[in-house]
Amino acid sequence: MLLNRISLNALAVMVSSVMMFASPAEAQSLRDPTLPSQGYVAVSSNAVPQQTMVLNSIVNGQRAYAVINNNILSVGDTISGVGLRVTSIGQDSVTLSDGRKLQLFQSITER
Template sequence: MWRINLSLSLLLLVCCSHSAWAEMLRDPTRPLVSSGAMSGAHATANRGLKLHSIVTSASRRYALINNQLYQVGSKIADTQIQRITDNSVILADGRKLVVFQGVTSQLGTQK
């Protein structure tokens, strides 16, 4: 009789611990809130502004942000673009938008 009680107790313990462990797993289909490289405040500050690419002409640089083309001095989201580099945009309020490195690299060149 005590073996049956022991077996049932162990079965109950295994079932309960399994469900608690399953609750701790992250849903792989759920979008990330912020990346590990960004702090929570920085991610919140840049929410809504996505730098897609940098376009360089002979005399100017343009930034494609939220599918709109901007240049230095343009106003965007209650601030102004101060500087456009090869892979980033510096805003007047101190924020920095960075484009994914694979997008800025050209085939056959190394930076």
Template sequence: MWRIISLLCVFVGPVLAGQGLKDPTQPGNYSAPAAARGGSQLKSIITSPNGNYAVVGDKLLSIGDSIGSARIVAIGNDSIRLSDGKTLKLFQTITER
């Protein structure tokens, strides 16, 4: 019995932790862009009468908030501009070639 439990822990443990799982819709040689791996991917822009907000990684940010060492200086309809001169765009991984 303990052997079965040990085998389950060895084979099911990593799956439950999400390690080694690959997106089945991606090509075999696909590697996520550095921005997506680092958590600084622009996922959404929210516009409201009180101002625009950006969802970067898992955080809701506004103008003046920090992403790493840079600050958000502008939030547009499909991108945000950072103080270090970089621009994060929505769907960048799809549209870049």
């Protein structure tokens, strides 16, 4: 009977030691699925992202005005916060000093 207890205790010690060594291996196989894959490389860019500009409307009369980002501008005005100038205002588009052309969307009801 004493021999059975010793062998059971030895077996318990062996099982617990095996489980202790098996746990890290199991933990490595259970990765957080929200983490990037192992081949992930972080990319940093020094380039300044272009600010989104919305051409809200154009008013043509004796003098043309464009509403960009809810600010009323005419040719030669600078867009606040961006530092770009309005170089020309057409019937349905505005050209900026960096070469970008902002276009109005055609009305859905227009045919």
